[in-house]
Amino acid sequence: MPEYAALITPAAAEFAGILRGIGESEFTARTPCADYDVRALLNHLLYWGPWLEAAGRKASPPESATGEAEAGLVGDDWLDALEKQTARLAEVFGTPQAWEGQTAFGGSQMPASMAGYMVLDEFVFHGWDLAKATGAEFAVLPEVADAVHAIALEIGEQARAMKVYGEEVVVAEGATTFERALGATGRNPGWTS
Template sequence: MNQKAEKTQKISELLEASGARAVAVLDGIGDEQLDRRTPCTEYDVRALVNHLFQVVVQFQALAAKKDADFSGSVDLFGAGSDWRERFAAEVRLLVDAWAAPGAEEGTTGQMGFPARTVGQMVLGDLTLHAWDLARATGLPYAPDEAVVADLAPAVAAIAPGAREAGVYGAPVEVPEDAPDFDVVLATTGRDPRWRP
């Protein structure tokens, strides 16, 4: 029964749990660490924070059945305000957007994906990139168990298409008894043992 409850938990609740952990990671990043490399080879810490911020903002629009626009670039660090506070505020808005009535119903986005699948996409980005940033900066990170339970089948289902689109890398081998989150990381092309 508990496992079934986890699978049907609202995306907004899962985002709240994952978002709190992501905010804690960003709060711990020092400005002197922004140039460090991350498990996402195309991003250093600064670029990955900017990317994650853009994801958090654009998926608010998707929750409201509006189109997202990833064409522009974001510079969270040049805005003259505290980037950590701005990120935390946008995560709160993301949670609220996905908690709105009807957010998980129907389809959303230009490709017409089921809304819940789109919600799982942003949940994946928030969870995985928080791990990326924590690993890059030496901060502790443990994802919420209910989040991992929801993400594991979702990531496995979208992995082939995500690899074809260049979003996920080739899967990484992990032991058969690897923790569930290690399997999720490996499915997306991340090495759970990655160190800077």
Template structure:
């Protein structure tokens, strides 16, 4: 488990750093732009990201399910707090009752999925580039292939979007979770 923990933690750190840098770069005049998540503009997307990162901090530390809150603009700080929780080996043990008894290792992969998917959404919406390491994209693709039916049933993933067989692992991951890698505002 320690190897899986270390690998996933490194991926989480990379995704959190990359996504935090994107959030920091968003200007006030970009907050109303549309995103690949049709229910969110950029401000709504960042608000959702703030909630999700705080949720993964809470459930990682054995806390409860958090209700969404209003946008505060402190995503990078929340990401650091979430990472601090997941850096503790005991965080990876057991299950989260608040998340229906899901193993904590699954929650870590869910946090990674959220960070990368919404980081990509934000980059796409604001005309910035977003790339992840091949290892991260491949791990997300494999995880999402397993989680897709449940994710779709719970509304976390959209219908699969067909991508070419020779598409990158990132694009194939995005297609699995219902994102169109060719989306443009």
């Protein structure tokens, strides 16, 4: 939804702050994403970021000779590369136009709003994943929590079918909106390494 465009910049800022706190010694730390340690999650972000940027610009997706697992994108300049990528994504998806109409992603057409959802999810949920893995504090604005919760409910069934979200986790009665959003994506809000 184009109204979510205004939430991209604050979500990106919190995400970038988490990135700056990650040290190389934490690359092997487990994350709430069972398939990823910190290094693999950073690689995931670096791999898919250009695809999301192209989707937001309604441009041709990048060509890739390797899959995500083989890409090996976490080099000495990973932080600079990921900060610049985050800034570009925030610039693109911070405009309502990026959320409107149709776009291409992963070889198929989809509503452009889905690409926007993915960017907001990457910043917020993967930001939380990295924060939990490294012991950092993660702050979510109430309006961002409301948005990612609404997104998780809207696309949850499809995302679980595509293995993007895990099975829903039941959260405690009285859980915050963000904790409910985490549960809807298959994350345990109380996860510890």
